[in-house]
Amino acid sequence: MAESATLQELLVRCAQSDEKALETLYRLTSPQLFGVALRMLRRKDWAEEVMQECYVRIWQNARNYSAAQSQPLTWMSRIVRNACIDWLRKPQLEIPDADDTIINEWADEAPGPMARLAQFQDSKRIAECLKRLEAIQRQVIAMAFFDDLSHSEIAARLAAPLGTVKSWCRRGLERLKGCLA
Template sequence: MATHDSSERLGLLLSRCSLGDQSAFTELYDATSAKLFGIAFRILKREAWAEEALQEAYVKIWRYADSYNPGRGRPMTWMINVVRNQSLDLLRKADYRAAEEEWNPDKDGRMSGDNPAAQAETSQEMQRVMRCLSGLTDEQRDCILLSYHQGYTPSEVAARIDRPVGTVKTWIRRGLIKVRECLDQ
């Protein structure tokens, strides 16, 4: 029930943002930024990059709040996709890929267990997602995690697991449908 109430609240905030309500945007940011930062950080593995991706994603969320369609998914899912796409765009820039090898996770404070991003990932919602992922085939789960968790494109996933791109896309699509159905229960 709490997830449904939270989803309704976020949907209302997005609706108010689409009308230019800055206080709604502040409230939306406060309610979602820790979780969305965690997603950006998971993909980019660098605090500064995750912050940059998150900032750009919130600009897009503000500008395109009116494009959120409740019939196509939950508000948090829509925002996660905005952050994920922004993070992947940033990751694909050559200067970010080249510098990736310089990152040392042992020196990055965001990797400790007492930070908001780590706590967001262990939230009840994350536990629900993990439960739903456990109901997938190994292939579906691996492809989804490589794509959404590690930031690989379907072509990169296909090359990594030595399978055709079409097969990988099918596993991802079918797996996501199963996860969505599981989360909606």
């Protein structure tokens, strides 16, 4: 570990915007300060992020350092400690998902908002076109597509000849096609 006088000199030079001094200060103090951060945060990625913030704070506040009040390493350790406390207090919105289990559990095949809007608009157009059909054509098409009934089943339910049901369905579909075009 570097001597206190060396660290004091480096802090004075940092206060004068000497980037080389910050580089040397980092090289001399980062192992010990990183250890402080790691002990407090218990996650290497968080400690690395906090350390980056801390050296920016040290650089920006070097002019406020007073050798009469504390040793350089004590002053820098206090900055690290306070930054770690701030980090632990802020809400952690990040949820680690290294193996994508969260994404896979929440993923579904449902269409997204734009696809749903397009479906809604298509459905609205189809509904408008269905309203323009004769009631019997609308009923036959609804039974065929929504109830999944065959022409024979529709004919039996409506007590209508099979050929008539097929004609209603065909004419209705032609009118729908023309309306939607």
